[in-house]
Amino acid sequence: MPKSTAASHDQMYGVMADSQALSAAAVIVNRETDPRSCILNAAAHCFTNQGFAATSIDDVAHKLNATKGMIYHHFRSKNDLFFAVYRRGMEINFEAIKPFQSKKLPALIRLARIGYAHAVTMMxxxxxxxxxxQGVAMHQTGSTTAAQRETLDELIEVRDRYEAVFREAIRDMAREEKLEIDDLSISVKCFLAALxxxxxxxxxxHKNPQPEQHKIALNLITYALRGLGTELPAEALENLGEDE
Amino acid sequence: MPKSTAASHDQMYGVMADSQALSAAAVIVNRETDPRSCILNAAAHCFTNQGFAATSIDDVAHKLNATKGMIYHHFRSKNDLFFAVYRRGMEINFEAIKPFQSKKLPALIRLARIGYAHAVTMMxxxxxxxxxxQGVAMHQTGSTTAAQRETLDELIEVRDRYEAVFREAIRDMAREEKLEIDDLSISVKCFLAALxxxxxxxxxxHKNPQPEQHKIALNLITYALRGLGTELPAEALENLGEDE
DNA sequence: ATTGACAACATACTCGGTAGTATGTTCCCT
DNA sequence: AGGGAACATACTACCGAGTATGTTGTCAAT
Incomplete structure (x- = not known):
């Protein structure tokens, strides 16, 4: 029961993490320990495992060894919870690429770095x-209520802004490298699809997944850049993931 | 009500297609007209729009202007219906690439053709x-019952066999072109992800989506091949989609 | 020290929806 | 006329979103 002193509040959520969560490959690491973030993490896990529709509020609560009351105290509805997870997801994405967006660098380096950061974040x-x-699919297939629609439209815009960062970097890179891109839109989509x-x-x-993720991300960004018709120099490739 | 003479049976399903389905971008074309195939088409549409969990058997029935009785006469359970749609989907995939699998062709041509066919089919x-x-995601996240698991394992194997066709073509191509592929597995995944x-x-x-799909597929296959480090000669590129 | 207000949940409840089963109906064929 | 296929309809049992009510701890004011 989360009815405890504030001193043990944070530890409780960590200790009480569902053993199923631990047995799943993705271990829940409670970077944030306030109740709201714990709910977001638990919900993200449940939505991932079961999809939005098949995830009940009780599922999310049980993952926290709590009850529905807790969830509804923080989020007005299941939809609101879903949207909050989406927002957090996009925040995470923007945070990951933010250090590498400086326009002072050659566009190819910029693109490689944000692409690498994106690929690692995905994993x-x-x-x-x-x-x-799932939110994107929901928006695309139109399976929303009118209320959902408005918020989803807004959330898709956030994602479009994220994608625009890549579009811009690809366009800049193509210009600097004097590359001809047949269809920028499709190229951006392919680039992101590969990543x-x-x-x-x-x-x-592995317990420590980072070296593996790094290796995979290198392969991914190499493929994605080659698809555009370019390659990163070997020494710049070696620096990816190290200068942050 | 599907209680009619056999003569009007097929026409009825076409005429009675839900107006929502027609207003959605993807128009249901009843290539097969037996009840089972009509159910598969309707179910695929509903699963796409709402996901498996949020799709009710009533949804599928209503899309056919029929009732649950009809669905349950042909499929034992919602799961069985879902699996049948998956199987049909993979059949469609195999059918699409089948004409191009001859090993008499250079592997690059073979790869380009099956890749193109795959890309068009996706659209x-x-x-x-x-x-x-959705079936793949279900399998990967493990959100299945034991009964589901067994069938899903089998279905994933079908998909792995499909992927193996691409793996083999890529490997053959790399050998013939004397290309070094860093990690074949990841390259296959990237290739298919782009498509x-x-x-x-x-x-x-458009009403006639084929020219657009052709153009997009050309872009996709070009990107995907370049990601591997190769390109299709221009005249071979022009022939894609025409010699079948 | 006591009291009241509020936050942060926990628990009980309501109502609608759905998978699947049971039963009914109609048509077709022998 | 009888049997079976191919549904349609009625029914059962359960589930889950959200609401209403209960409980406890904390804090501030007196």
């Missing part, structure tokens, strides 16, 4: 990214 | 492909 934050992916694919097949295999 | 059969995608991405963003915009 490191699968629950949030899969939830974003996003881990959502479908990647599962961490 | 032309979105409902089935999105359902397959599959339309599932997330493509919606037909």
């Amino acid at each position: 490191a934050e699968q629950d949030f990214q899969r939830t974003v992916s 996003n694919g881990t959502v479908f097949w990647y599962s961490p295999r | 032309a059969e979105q409902d089935f492909q999105r359902t397959v995608s 599959n991405g339309t599932v997330f963003w493509y919606s037909p915009r």
Whole structure:
């Protein structure tokens, strides 16, 4: 029961993490320990595992060894919870690429860095990214109520802004490298698709997943850049993931 | 009510297609007209729009202007229906690439052709492909009952066999072209990810979507091949989609 | 020290929806 | 006339979103 002193409040959520969550490949790490963030993490995990519709509020609560009352105290509805997870997911994405957006660098380096950062984030934050992916599918297939629609429109815009960062970097890169891109839109989509694919097949295999994720991300960004018709110089490739 | 003479049986399902389905971008074309196939088409559409969990058997029945009785006469359970849609989706995929699998051709041509065929199918059969995608996600996240698990394992194997066709073509191509592929597995995943991405963003915009799909598929296959470090000669590129 | 207000949940409840089963109906064929 | 296929309809049992009410701890004021 989360009815405890504030001193043990944070520890409780960590200790009480559902053993199923621990047995799943993606271990829940409580970076944030306030109740709201704990709910977001738990929800992201449940939405990932079962999808939005098949996830009940009770599922999320049980993952926290809590009850519905807790969830509804913080979020007005299941939809609001879903949207909050999506927002957090996109925040995570923007945070990941933010250090590398300086226009002072050559566009190819910028693109490689944000692409690498994106690829690593896709693997490191699968629950949030899969939830974003579900939100995108929801928007595209139109299976929303009118109320949902408005918020989803807004959330899609956030994602479009994220994508625009890549579009811009690809365009700049093409100009600097004097590359001809047949269709910028489709190229951006392909680029991101190659980097996003881990959502479908990647599962961490090690306690310390970072070296593996780094290696995979290198392969992904190499493929994605080659698809555009360019390559990163070897020494710049070696620096990816190290100068942050 | 489907209680009619056999003569009007097929026409009825076509005429009675839900107006919502017609207003959605993807128009249901009843290529097969037996009840079972009609149910599969309707189900694929519903699973795509709402996801498996949020789709009720009543939804599928209503899309056919029929009732649950009809669905349960043909399929034992909602799960069985879902699996049948998945199977059909994979059948469609195999059928699409089958004409191009001859090993007499150079591997690069073979790869380009099956890749192109795959890309076009992804766009032309979105409902089935999105359902397959849901099945894959279900399998990966482990959100299944024991009964589901067994069938899903089998279905994933079907998909792995499909992927193996691409793996083999890529490997053969790399050998013939004397290309060094860093990690064949990841390269296959990237290749298919680039071709599959339309599932997330493509919606037909024209009554006759084929020229547009052809153009997009050309862009996709060009990107995907370049990601591998190769390109298709221009005249071979022009022949894609024409010699079948 | 006591009291009251409020936050942060926990628990009980309501109502609508859905998977699947049971039963009914009609048509077709022998 | 009888049997079976192919549904349609009625029914059962359960589930889950959200609401209403209960409980406890904390804090501030007196």
